[in-house]
Structure formats: C-alpha cells, structure tokens
Amino acid sequence: MPSRVAAMHSAxxxxxxxxxxxxxxxxxxxxxLYTAETALTSGQATQLLMLFTHPAHGGPNMTMGExxxxxxxxxxxxxxxxxxxxxxxxxxxxSWHSEDGSVDAFQxxxxxxxxxxxxxxxxxxxxSPYYEPQEDKYIQQFTKTVMNIAGVPGNxxxxxxxxxxxxxxxxxxxxxxxxVFRGIVVxxxxxxxxAELEVEYVNHAPDLEQHRFSADPEVEYxxxxxxxxxxxxNSQGEFTIGLPRAGWWGICALEIGSDTEHDGxxxxxxxxxxxxxxxxx
Amino acid sequence: xxxxxxxSTALSISVLALANAAMAHSPICACYDxxxxxxxxxxxxxxxxxxxxxxxxxxxxxxxxxxVGEMDARSTYTFDMPDGEFHVIFDAGMSHIVTIFSDDIE
Numbered sequence: 001m002p003s004r005v006a007a008m009h010s011a012x013x014x015x016x017x018x019x020x021x022x023x024x025x026x027x028x029x030x031x032x033l034y035t036a037e038t039a040l041t042s043g044q045a046t047q048l049l050m051l052f053t054h055p056a057h058g059g060p061n062m063t064m065g066e067x068x069x070x071x072x073x074x075x076x077x078x079x080x081x082x083x084x085x086x087x088x089x090x091x092x093x094x095s096w097h098s099e100d101g102s103v104d105a106f107q108x109x110x111x112x113x114x115x116x117x118x119x120x121x122x123x124x125x126x127x128s129p130y131y132e133p134q135e136d137k138y139i140q141q142f143t144k145t146v147m148n149i150a151g152v153p154g155n156x157x158x159x160x161x162x163x164x165x166x167x168x169x170x171x172x173x174x175x176x177x178x179x180v181f182r183g184i185v186v187x188x189x190x191x192x193x194x195a196e197l198e199v200e201y202v203n204h205a206p207d208l209e210q211h212r213f214s215a216d217p218e219v220e221y222x223x224x225x226x227x228x229x230x231x232x233x234n235s236q237g238e239f240t241i242g243l244p245r246a247g248w249w250g251i252c253a254l255e256i257g258s259d260t261e262h263d264g265x266x267x268x269x270x271x272x273x274x275x276x277x278x279x280x281x
Numbered sequence: 282x283x284x285x286x287x288x289s290t291a292l293s294i295s296v297l298a299l300a301n302a303a304m305a306h307s308p309i310c311a312c313y314d315x316x317x318x319x320x321x322x323x324x325x326x327x328x329x330x331x332x333x334x335x336x337x338x339x340x341x342x343x344x345x346x347x348x349v350g351e352m353d354a355r356s357t358y359t360f361d362m363p364d365g366e367f368h369v370i371f372d373a374g375m376s377h378i379v380t381i382f383s384d385d386i387e
Contacts, residue, residue: 042311077356078329118311118323150309152325 027054028198028228029062029132030250031141031272033125034206038147038173038276043116046147047208048087050106050125051096055250056227058204058213061096063103065128070108075154076119082155085114087123097212107208120154121147124162129262137266140259141252145274146172159186164257164271172275175243181275182240184233187256191237195253199229199241202248218247246279306330310371310379312386314362320386321359324352324371324379332356338370339363 034049050070052062070091075082090108115121123145129138142162148154148171159167169182185195204213221227233239233253243249250272257269306328312320324332332352339348339360347367352358369386371379 043313076323077325077331079331080355116311116313118309118325150311150325151307151327152309153327153329 027057027060028200028252029053029130029139029141029270030055030200030252031125031127031143031270032202032206032250033123033143033145033272033274034202034248035123035145035147036208038145039278040147040149043112043118043149045112046110046115046121048108048110048123048145049206049208050091050108050127051206052103052105052127052130052141053096054200055202055204055248056200056221058215058217059098060100061098061103061105062130062132064105064130066093067091067106067125068128069124069126071124072114073122073124073155073158073160074117074119075158076117076152078153080119080154082158087114094211097210105211115147115149118150118152119148120152120156121149122155122158122160123147124160126162129267131263131265137268138262139268139270140257140262141270141272142257143272143274148173159189161189162271163187163259164253164269166251166253166271166273168273168275169238172273175275175277177243177246177277177279179243179277180240181243181249181251182238183251183273185237185239185253185256185271187269187271188258192233192253192256193235193237195233195237195239195256197231197233197239198252198254199231200227200250200252201245202250203227219245243275243277246277249275249277251275308332308335308371308373308377308379310369310381312369312381314386315359318362319359320362320369321357322352322369322371322381324356324358324373326373326377332371332373336370336372336374338372340368340370342366 032051052064070087073082073084094107095102096105125143129140142164146156165186167184185192203217253271255268306326310324312322333354335352337350337358367383369381
C-alpha cells in the first residue's frame with residue numbers, strides 16, 4: 001500500500017512550498033479529537049475539538065462534514081460496567097482559521113456533570129467520510145481519545161468495536177517522554193497483520209479560544225520523512241512507537257475497515273488514536 | 282527444626298507479599314455537591330480495584346463523627362450535607378485513608 005500523500009489545497013501554497021523545499025512534503029491526514037489535558041487530577045468541564053488536518057505541519061486543514069457520531073464510554077474501576085453517553089447534542093460547528101483561510105470544524109463543550117467522576121473516559125468520533133479530490137477517494141477516520149480523572153483506571157484498554165480501531169496496550173494518557181507506546185490495529189474485531197501506520201507529532205499547539213494553530217512549530221524537521229513517521233504493525237497487528245517529546249502524538253492505521261466504497265468512490269476507513277506525553281520533572 | 286525454619290520463611294514471604302500488595306495501589310476518593318442538600322463521594326484505587334465496603338465517616342470540626350457508612354457496589358456513598366464545616370474520611374484500612382474537606386467539595 002503506498003503511503004498516502006495529501007496535496008496542498010492551494011496552488012500558491014504548493015508553489016511556495018516547492019520553492020522552499022524543492023519538493024512537496026508528505027502530509028498525513030489526521031482526524032483530531034483534541035482536549036487540552038487527558039490526565040486530570042479532578043473532574044471538570046471538558047472542551048473537545050474535532051478538526052481534520054495535518055498536525056505535523058499545523059495544516060493544511062480540511063473542511064469536515066457533520067460527525068456521524070460522537071460519544072464517550074466511561075468506566076470507574078476495572079470491575080465496573082462501562083457507561084456509554086451520546087454527545088451529539090453538544091456538537092457545534094466552528095470555523096478553524098489559518099493563513100490559507102478557514103475551514104469547517106466542530107467542537108463540543110461538555111458540562112462538568114458529564115466528566116467529573118473518577119475513571120477513564122474513552123471519547124469516540126465517527127466522522128462522515130471526507131472526499132479528498134487529489135486522490136479521488138473518501139477518507140473516514142474512526143478516532144479515539146482517552147481521558148482519565150484522578151488515576152482510577154477503567155476501560156482504556158477495551159476495544160470499542162469500531163470498523164477500524166487502534167486498541168491501546170499502554171494507557172494513552174500516562175506516557176513519559178522517552179518511553180514507548182504500544183497498541184494493536186484491529187478491524188472488525190480482528191488484528192490486522194502488517195497494518196500500515198502513520199505517526200505524527202502535533203507540532204503547532206491548537207488554540208481552542210482563537211480556533212487556530214500556533215504559528216510557531218515545536219520542532220524543525222531535518223527532512224520530510226520525519227514529519228510523518230511511517231511504520232508497519234507486526235504479524236499480530238501490534239506496534240510500538242517511541243515517544244521522544246512531550247505533547248500530543250497521533251497514530252493512524254490506514255485503509256483497514258471493511259467498507260471500501262462510498263458514493264461510487266473508493267473509501268479508506270482508517271483508525272486514529274491520540275496519546276499525550278509528559279516530561280519527567 | 283528444619284520444618285520450623287521453612288514455615289518461618291514461608292510466613293515471612295506471606296507478610297512481605299501482603300505488604301507489597303498494600304503498597305501496589307493508592308486509595309482515591311472524590312466528593313461532589315449534588316445541589317440538593319446531599320453529597321456523593323466516589324472511591325477507587327489506582328489499580329482499578331473496587332471500593333465497595335470501604336468505611337466512610339463524616340466528621341465535624343471537633344472530630345465528632347456525624348455519619349458513618351460504606352461505599353456501595355458502585356463505589357459511591359451519598360450523605361446529607363451537614364451544617365457547618367466537616368470532612369469526609371475514606372478509610373480503606375492499612376493506612377489507605379483519604380480525607381476530603383468540605384471547602385473542597387463543589
């Protein structure tokens with residue numbers, strides 16, 4: 001499977017990039033499901049951002065359609081029953097800004113009563129398929145972000161049952177810089193051997209108030225292959241990545257879902273998992 | 282004599298194992314004002330263990346016990362909010378105690 005290369009949406013931006021780099025950078029599409037902090041010491045109101053973008057470069061951003069579903073599965077303690085809460089009523093459209101213009105994105109402002117209990121919160125976004133004109137295909141990235149309150153674990157390691165899913169083998173919200181993160185790529189409940197994965201660092205901090213990325217990158221890439229790290233799962237569908245820097249990392253498994261067509265075009269059903277990394281201080 | 286030594290060694294290992302088990306997790310408790318004159322506390326442990334049966338005490342400023350109870354099957358305990366300052370004690374034994382003061386309950 002060839003690595004997905006997203007084309008720039010603006011000819012002028014593309015031209016400028018070519019001038020600077022001599023070649024267009026490989027950019028991976030990532031469905032963001034972002035909240036500022038996933039390891040909380042106490043419950044509080046939660047703000048979620050849903051944006052389709054290229055996080056390693058802070059864009060270009062793509063216009064999202066209305067999400068098909070947004071929900072959370074919470075669990076306090078490993079023996080407790082998981083509780084699913086539909087969050088669709090909290091979804092509201094926003095415009096996400098950049099120098100190239102604005103795109104449609106979404107946010108959800110969750111009241112404290114929803115996210116105040118101890119335990120794990122697995123947020124799940126099932127976006128509508130996005131048509132990528134440069135590839136003449138649709139992309140649908142089933143996305144998970146896991147939050148925890150006060151350190152009581154719950155269902156962070158449990159599969160949700162999505163058509164395409166990354167199941168964590170390590171807590172997504174408790175990772176030290178310099179550590180590793182492991183997971184299993186799953187589709188239809190079965191591991192996907194040798195699944196193709198792309199890994200990106202959120203190199204421009206999202207500003208949830210101004211609805212734009214920070215203009216300043218966290219890191220400079222020495223060469224294009226460092227922006228989007230491409231790896232393969234092993235024969236059991238398992239993977240391990242290193243975590244060299246604090247912040248947010250996105251992991252995307254490409255084209256693993258069983259649905260391969262939408263509106264008469266090819267469809268890529270991907271799985272995205274977000275993890276947060278902290279420095280030891 | 283040899284048997285006694287073996288038994289003694291076995292007992293020491295058991296005690297050590299129990300001590301290690303006790304140290305392997307931390308008690309966690311949080312309380313919320315329900316806005317209807319009651320407070321709900323949730324408990325748990327950092328290893329995901331249930332807090333069912335953990336003793337709960339509501340104590341006033343003079344350390345007088347106002348209410349006693351225990352965490353239910355969902356690891357929660359709800360009580361009527363007392364007048365004045367108070368604190369909640371989540372007492373799982375073996376030094377696994379969490380104290381929450383009324384000023385911190387929102």
